[in-house]
Amino acid sequence: MTFFRNGTFRYVVGRLGQALLQLLGVVTIVFIILRLTGDPAQLLVPQNATADDIVRIRHQLGLDQPIWTQYLQYLGGIARGDFGFSYVQNRPALDLIGERLPYTVELAIAALLISVLVGIPIGMISAVNRKRFIGRASMVFVLIGQSMPAFWLGLLLILVFGVWLQVLPTSGAGSILAMILPAVTLASLSFATVARITRSSFLEQLNAEYVRTARSHGAGTGRVLFGHVLRNAAIPIVTLIGLEIASLLGGAVITETIFAWPGIGQLTVQSIDARDFPVVQAIVLFVAVVYIAANFVTDMLYSVIDPRVRLIAVEG
Amino acid sequence: MTNIQRNPQSTVALATMQMPGLNGSRWAKLRSMRAVLPFAVIIVLYIVLAAAPALFVGAPSLTSDLSARLLPPGTAHGGAVHLLGTDQLGRDVFNRLIYGTRVSLVIAFSAVVCSGIFGTALGVAAGVLRGATAAIIMRLTDIILSVPFFLLAILTVVALGPSLLNVVLCLTFVRWPRYTRVAYAQTLEAEGKEFVRSAQAIGARGMWIVWRYILPEVLPSVLVVGTLELGTMVIYEASLSFIGLGVQPPTPSWGAMLSDGREYIASAWWLTAFPGLALFLLVLSVNMLGDFVRDRLDPTERGRLQ
Numbered sequence: 001m002t003f004f005r006n007g008t009f010r011y012v013v014g015r016l017g018q019a020l021l022q023l024l025g026v027v028t029i030v031f032i033i034l035r036l037t038g039d040p041a042q043l044l045v046p047q048n049a050t051a052d053d054i055v056r057i058r059h060q061l062g063l064d065q066p067i068w069t070q071y072l073q074y075l076g077g078i079a080r081g082d083f084g085f086s087y088v089q090n091r092p093a094l095d096l097i098g099e100r101l102p103y104t105v106e107l108a109i110a111a112l113l114i115s116v117l118v119g120i121p122i123g124m125i126s127a128v129n130r131k132r133f134i135g136r137a138s139m140v141f142v143l144i145g146q147s148m149p150a151f152w153l154g155l156l157l158i159l160v161f162g163v164w165l166q167v168l169p170t171s172g173a174g175s176i177l178a179m180i181l182p183a184v185t186l187a188s189l190s191f192a193t194v195a196r197i198t199r200s201s202f203l204e205q206l207n208a209e210y211v212r213t214a215r216s217h218g219a220g221t222g223r224v225l226f227g228h229v230l231r232n233a234a235i236p237i238v239t240l241i242g243l244e245i246a247s248l249l250g251g252a253v254i255t256e257t258i259f260a261w262p263g264i265g266q267l268t269v270q271s272i273d274a275r276d277f278p279v280v281q282a283i284v285l286f287v288a289v290v291y292i293a294a295n296f297v298t299d300m301l302y303s304v305i306d307p308r309v310r311l312i313a314v315e316g
Numbered sequence: 317m318t319n320i321q322r323n324p325q326s327t328v329a330l331a332t333m334q335m336p337g338l339n340g341s342r343w344a345k346l347r348s349m350r351a352v353l354p355f356a357v358i359i360v361l362y363i364v365l366a367a368a369p370a371l372f373v374g375a376p377s378l379t380s381d382l383s384a385r386l387l388p389p390g391t392a393h394g395g396a397v398h399l400l401g402t403d404q405l406g407r408d409v410f411n412r413l414i415y416g417t418r419v420s421l422v423i424a425f426s427a428v429v430c431s432g433i434f435g436t437a438l439g440v441a442a443g444v445l446r447g448a449t450a451a452i453i454m455r456l457t458d459i460i461l462s463v464p465f466f467l468l469a470i471l472t473v474v475a476l477g478p479s480l481l482n483v484v485l486c487l488t489f490v491r492w493p494r495y496t497r498v499a500y501a502q503t504l505e506a507e508g509k510e511f512v513r514s515a516q517a518i519g520a521r522g523m524w525i526v527w528r529y530i531l532p533e534v535l536p537s538v539l540v541v542g543t544l545e546l547g548t549m550v551i552y553e554a555s556l557s558f559i560g561l562g563v564q565p566p567t568p569s570w571g572a573m574l575s576d577g578r579e580y581i582a583s584a585w586w587l588t589a590f591p592g593l594a595l596f597l598l599v600l601s602v603n604m605l606g607d608f609v610r611d612r613l614d615p616t617e618r619g620r621l622q
Contacts, residue, residue, distance in 0.1 A: 018458075025459030033475050143607075147600035149551050151558055151571075152592030155578060159589075163582050247464055254555055258578065268467070269559050272474060284471045288463040295462065 011303065019296045024075075026288045030281060031074050035067070049087070057087070083285055084278035086271075093282035097264055103173055104256070104263030108248040110183035115191035116241065122191075123198025124225070127206065139199075146192035150251070154185040154258040171260035182259040189251050190244040197240045201233040208232070235302065242298030249287055352608040355601035362598055366418040373411045376568070380405035386584045401586040403576060409586060412568035413594055419562075419569040420598065423480065424549035427487035432542045435492035439499025440534060443507065444526060454500065457493035465490050469552060473561045480563045483556060487549055494545065498537045506533035536613045543606035547599040554595055570595050 049057075058064055062073050077083075084093040122138045129135035161181060162170035169178040205211065206229065214224050249264070256265030264283055271279040365372065382405070387393055389401040389409075400409040442450035460468070472486035506512055512529050520528075556562045557571030565572065570591040577587030 021455065022459050022462045025455070026463055029459065029463075030471065033472060036475065143603060144600065147547065147596060147603050149554060149592065149595055149599065151555065151574060152588075152596060155574065155581060155588045155592065158581055159585055163585070249464070251464070251466065253466060253470070254558060257559060268470065272470070272559065272561070277474060280471060280474055284463065284467045287467055291464055292462050 008303070012300065015296060015299055019292050022292050023289065026292070027075060027078055027285065028071075030285055031071060034281065035070075078285065083282035086276050086279050088271075088274050088276040089279075093279045094286070096267060096279055097282060097286055100262060100264045100267045103261060104249060104252050104265060106173075107179065107182055107186060107252060107256070107261060107263060108245060110179055111186035111248055112190065112241065112245060114183055114187035115189075115194050115244070118187070119191040119194030120198050120237065123195040124202055124230075126195070127199045127202035128221075128225070130203070138195075142192050142195045142199075145188055145195075148188055150185055150189055151254045151258055153188050154181070154255055157181045157185060158258070173261055182255050182261050185258070186248060186252060186255045190248060193244065194237070194240065197236055198233070201236045202229060205229045205233045239298055239302050242294055242301065245294055247291070249290055348608065348611070352604055355604040358597060358601040359605060362417055362421060362601075365414050366421040369414045369418060373408075373414045376415050377407040377411040380407060382406055386580065388584075389586050400590050401584070403573070403587055404580055404584075409573075409590055412573060413570070413590055416568045416570045416573060416591065417594070417598075419480070419557075419567060420550055420553055420595070423483055423487070423553045423563075424546055426484045427491065427549045427553075428542050428546050430484060430488040431492040431545075432495050432538060434488060435495025436499040436534065436538050438492070439496035440503050440526060440530065442496070443500045443503025444522070444530070450500070453496065457496050460490065460493045466552070466555065469556065470559075470561065473556060478556075478561045478564060483553060483562055487552060491545060491549070495538055495541055498541050499534050502534040502537050503530055506530045509533075540606075540610045540613055543602070543609045547602040547606060550595065550599050550602065 062070055065073075081094065082092070083097075085091075086093050086096060089096060122142060126135045126138040126142070129138075158170045158181065161168040168181055169175070170181060172178055210228060211224060214228050219227070252261075252263055252265035253268050254265070255261070256263045257269045260266065264287075268280060268283050271277070271283070369376070381394075381402075383393075385402060385404055385406040387398050387402040387406075389399060391398050391401065393402070396408070398408050398410070400413065402408055403412070438453050442453040468490045469486050472489055473482060476482040476486065506529065512525060515525050515529055553562060554569070554571035554574070557569040558575045560572075560575070562571055563569050573591040574588060574595075577584070577591065580587050
């Protein structure tokens with residue numbers, strides 16, 4: 001079977017091991033951060049808890065046991081899907097995340113669509129017309145997008161479309177209309193990155209031999225760009241988009257707070273305000289797991305699209 | 317991102333920066349300098365404001381005056397003109413904006429310097445010592461880079477408690493791996509070079525080689541990362557204080573001002589518009605300068621992301 005012979009199998013296993021190691025590392029770091037800060041029981045209980053509550057929770061969490069036992073118990077809990085317990089809401093933290101997740105995913109997908117549909121054409125335009133006004137203008141647009149803090153953009157959108165023009169809803173979820181402003185705000189985070197990588201990837205390809213060949217065979221600009229260059233330039237773009245999905249999930253904290261969007265970002269801020277730290281901790285772990293998994297899947301896709309990757313990875 | 321094979325001449329670009337004709341014509345260089353000049357002026361202005369806010373707006377406006385609350389920009393009240401209006405507690409927005417510059421710049425600079433020094437030291441150490449040390453350090457960077465930054469920052473500040481020092485510590489903790497990766501790659505590249513091997517051959521001591529030959533090769537790239545990071549740190553500080561995890565009131569910070577502005581967005585647009593504009597101008601200027609520094613120091617990576 002070629003699957004085993006050409007190194008793909010070794011590559012997949014090696015990469016999987018790396019992902020698991022990263023997971024273990026993240027869990028360990030979260031454990032250390034919580035233990036470094038003194039008594040986690042103080043941090044984990046609601047503010048109005050009595051001394052008896054704290055003693056009970058300390059025993060329940062095994063905090064009266066040696067640190068190594070605690071660490072192993074913590075690892076074991078996470079392996080079983082136990083991401084902590086919210087004493088404020090009196091429910092497992094993972095349940096709370098599960099309730100909010102669909103909203104965040106919905107928003108992240110919309111934002112990703114916007115940043116791809118805007119970012120890729122702008123990157124292409126600026127690469128092809130590098131020396132002309134339109135190319136420079138589109139790069140200025142990208143730079144402004146990159147420097148615009150998402151929460152200010154969000155507030156400005158509310159001001160213009162919600163307060164002054166009164167054409168779009170500015171809070172809550174429920175309709176496509178309500179999604180427009182938060183999705184645009186969230187997209188501003190990734191659209192600049194997509195545009196920049198598209199631009200540099202296109203610039204690299206435009207100098208390639210095959211472009212000159214295609215041109216000398218009489219292919220028009222449109223055919224060269226969409227028939228040849230886009231396919232070759234797509235690899236780094238696809239990789240980046242994979243990574244952006246995960247970072248949009250994490251980047252939703254501010255956007256969801258501004259637009260009162262009931263996703264995990266809003267849950268994070270609400271949990272901080274309520275001093276519900278087990279939920280904050282669970283969200284960090286959860287998003288890290290998603291992030292590492294997305295990284296892994298992207299790398300796998302990448303090696304399917306471009307066989308050179310797994311060869312380099314195995315031999316180098 | 318794929319590893320870019322760097323042009324071996326790029327790292328000496330710093331030393332030969334002033335030589336005409338290295339990166340294209342002298343005219344093109346002058347033109348690109350002229351384009352970045354306004355942004356450099358803006359940054360200098362911000363630094364002056366942060367260093368001596370009292371020269372421009374007098375004492376900090378910390379006490380509330382409820383008779384003067386939510387006055388629109390340009391209103392005169394009690395013998396003073398409120399150029400950018402007042403907030404929900406009757407404090408002068410312009411005054412708070414100027415004092416907020418200090419918090420923003422101090423935190424962003426400190427975070428860049430701390431994570432830069434710490435990250436570079438670890439990266440160079442990994443590159444020089446190789447073996448298990450390098451493996452541990454580089455795996456650690458993988459791990460920290462695999463948690464979305466903002467969430468890790470939130471968790472750290474929540475655990476340590478919000479304060480100026482803790483925000484700097486937490487930003488350092490989440491950002492040092494960026495410098496480590498660059499410093500590591502540059503150290504490996506420098507060690508392969510003729511002059512480092514010559515120094516080793518004549519018996520120079522390890523620390524001397526690192527200080528005299530390797531560090532100068534590593535620093536330009538670290539500097540590029542640092543300038544690009546500065547804008548990100550400004551945004552992070554503002555984002556943390558927006559959700560209440562930055563410096564605590566009554567110390568003014570732009571993020572917290574925007575958070576207040578959000579509550580009064582329907583009635584007082586100036587609470588949202590001006591702190592955001594101050595933030596945006598600073599980040600834009602820093603990013604423009606960062607792009608410029610990268611193009612000067614590292615012509616091979618022009619237009620690239622990292």
